[in-house]
Amino acid sequence: MPHLVARDLAFAYPGRPVFRGVSFRVSDGVRLGVVGENGSGKSTLLHVLAGEAADGTPLAPSSGEVVRHGSLALVEQELRTPPGTTVGDVVRATLADVRAAADALDAAARAFDHDASGGPDDTAPAGLGELTELLARAEHLQAWDADRRVDEALSRLGATRDHARRLDELSVGERYRVRLACRLAERTDLLLLDEPTNHLDDAAIGFLTQQLAAWRGGVVVVTHDRQLLDDVATAILDLDPSMDGTPTLYGQPGYLAYRFAKNQALVRWRQRYRAERKRAEQLAERLDASYEGLSDEWRPPKGSNKNRRGTRARIHVKAADRLIQKLEAEAVEVPVPPLELRFPDLVAMSPGWDPSDPVVEVRNPRVEARLDLPGTRVAVPASGRLLVVGPNGSGKSTLLAALAGTLPLDRGTRRTVDGARVGIVGQEESVPVGLRMGDGKLATGFDAYAREALDLLAAGSLDPEHLVPVAALGLLTEDDLDRPLAELSAGQRRRFELARALLAVPHLLLLDEPTNHLSIDLVDELTRALQATPAAVVVATHDRRMREELADWPTLVLA
Numbered sequence: 001m002p003h004l005v006a007r008d009l010a011f012a013y014p015g016r017p018v019f020r021g022v023s024f025r026v027s028d029g030v031r032l033g034v035v036g037e038n039g040s041g042k043s044t045l046l047h048v049l050a051g052e053a054a055d056g057t058p059l060a061p062s063s064g065e066v067v068r069h070g071s072l073a074l075v076e077q078e079l080r081t082p083p084g085t086t087v088g089d090v091v092r093a094t095l096a097d098v099r100a101a102a103d104a105l106d107a108a109a110r111a112f113d114h115d116a117s118g119g120p121d122d123t124a125p126a127g128l129g130e131l132t133e134l135l136a137r138a139e140h141l142q143a144w145d146a147d148r149r150v151d152e153a154l155s156r157l158g159a160t161r162d163h164a165r166r167l168d169e170l171s172v173g174e175r176y177r178v179r180l181a182c183r184l185a186e187r188t189d190l191l192l193l194d195e196p197t198n199h200l201d202d203a204a205i206g207f208l209t210q211q212l213a214a215w216r217g218g219v220v221v222v223t224h225d226r227q228l229l230d231d232v233a234t235a236i237l238d239l240d241p242s243m244d245g246t247p248t249l250y251g252q253p254g255y256l257a258y259r260f261a262k263n264q265a266l267v268r269w270r271q272r273y274r275a276e277r278k279r280a281e282q283l284a285e286r287l288d289a290s291y292e293g294l295s296d297e298w299r300p301p302k303g304s305n306k307n308r309r310g311t312r313a314r315i316h317v318k319a320a321d322r323l324i325q326k327l328e329a330e331a332v333e334v335p336v337p338p339l340e341l342r343f344p345d346l347v348a349m350s351p352g353w354d355p356s357d358p359v360v361e362v363r364n365p366r367v368e369a370r371l372d373l374p375g376t377r378v379a380v381p382a383s384g385r386l387l388v389v390g391p392n393g394s395g396k397s398t399l400l401a402a403l404a405g406t407l408p409l410d411r412g413t414r415r416t417v418d419g420a421r422v423g424i425v426g427q428e429e430s431v432p433v434g435l436r437m438g439d440g441k442l443a444t445g446f447d448a449y450a451r452e453a454l455d456l457l458a459a460g461s462l463d464p465e466h467l468v469p470v471a472a473l474g475l476l477t478e479d480d481l482d483r484p485l486a487e488l489s490a491g492q493r494r495r496f497e498l499a500r501a502l503l504a505v506p507h508l509l510l511l512d513e514p515t516n517h518l519s520i521d522l523v524d525e526l527t528r529a530l531q532a533t534p535a536a537v538v539v540a541t542h543d544r545r546m547r548e549e550l551a552d553w554p555t556l557v558l559a
Helices: 042-050 087-094 096-111 128-141 143-156 172-186 202-213 226-232 255-295 306-330 396-404 445-458 490-502 520-532 544-549
Strands: 003-013 016-027 031-035 063-069 072-075 190-194 218-222 235-238 248-250 360-367 377-380 385-389 411-416 422-425 508-512 536-540 555-557
Touching (some): 016 235, 042 072, 096 128, 143 172, 202 226, 218 226, 235 255, 248 255, 360 396, 377 396, 385 396
Parallel strands (some): 190 218
Antiparallel strands (some): 360 377, 360 411
């Protein structure tokens, strides 16, 4: 039976541990959801399970063991292919094993002697066992139906069906949908998926959910999509370290059960941490008081009996040492709990603004081949809310870029209040991963954030009295901010993009698919913050759970 087993896996880059203590088993019918904070090693775990790094080189765990039995396929977040690769090339490469199984069955069937008699003991004709195995394999792969399955999957996922199209002419999302469609049609024994819903609309997510729920083999899916976890996951592995420093496997299916159990564990962890910190402070205070007594309170008047002075000193020192030993014996080393989002206090409007004026509005917007809303006015008032929904290609990202003023309109107008500060998180990264400083060194998070602040100050777009320190947001640790952006995971870079959007304390926050690449813990925290902030907020999202939680917002549906 096909299966995938991880036994006490650990992985580390030079000088930087990623995860440890990962153990689970995935067999037919098991669909394991993998969650965790950005940078916790989710994508790395998938590569370790597949035995192959992103560049195609072999990858092994630092310790522990991976056992694979059966065919395995990994769908990464980014599809790296040589220049000139076409959709047809990907289809042919992905289905090579399916076609090989069909060819082997045909060859065995042609070579099989149907008239051959059995041996003296009436055994089956020679080659029958091999033919039976090949037939079972071809039936499992449904090899005769592969081309139809590929065509259906490309169509249902909203990917191009033109085999001649070059991948380098497609967007990141379009390339991902091509690869995902091919892997679903391949019917591999073990399927590893990295954030599969990031680039899918509702119809495509529905098709993916149906495929995964009916998958005959085992599935490991890294996802932030809470609804997908509810719909397909039979168990959830959380790579965030628990209080003992190791990941936790939640055997009960469903996101809500996982969320409740983890919240309870986090409450206990934070209570324990606060108690131990308080104990440590008390220890320090008592030690200070004890040693101050060695020089002050216990000292007899000058000229008194020296032996008495020495005796009392020894007694006092021994008492202090016993106190240290007692308190240290009772102390427990509790690691620092995970980061929590500390959303800044944004403002609804600046002094002198007319409350009746929208922060931003666009009328009759049109961008060639991307957006056309004749007779439409989209206005966002101070503290206003707007939820933008629609299938891929309907113009959601284009509308947000038009509202932000970063994309010129071919028709229509845009008007904004003078001095309005706008923060935007787009789907594409706005800071180049390979950004370098003046000395040629790769820019760290701190470097890029400081450069952004200086540019905004120079343009008069930042009030120096209202600047959000990046380390105060609880989005990235100081160690992560000290690393080059190129070394951060996709999720950590997404967190940095959110921090940049908040830097200038915006009056209007525009978020395009804000849940992409973010951990589900942060998605929960961010949703609550967006509901409470005084700033105006526009969200375009395919995330079904977020849309459900923001269902009371005014909604613009793009067709």
